[in-house]
Amino acid sequence: MPKMKTKSAVKKRFRLTGSGKVRANVAHKRHMLTAKPQQMKRQARGTMILKDCDAGIVLGFMPYAKA
Template sequence: MPKLKTKSAVKKRFSLTGTGKIKVKVAYKSHLLSNKGTKMKRQARGTFILCDADQRIVKKFMPYG
């Protein structure tokens, strides 16, 4: 049986933690930042862990992750 491929988009956007949870970057932080408030930009720093429902969807596209 051939190896399963990981979706390229998932590979670029998500990473796994040591405990198997999925970590993702906060959205709305790439461009047009002059129109966005300081509070929004501050809260969009860093990463967060996906909820369980979304993790199940993303893990379908990460067969070995």
């Protein structure tokens, strides 16, 4: 069997925590920040843990992830 490939977009945008959950960046922080509320920008700092339904989709594109 040939090796399965990991999606390039997924390996750039997501990574796994030690317990196997999927960590992602928070959206809507790139441009036009003056039009967004301060609370929204504050809560979008750092990263977030994906919900299980979304994490399953992402893990499907990472065949060798230790989840």
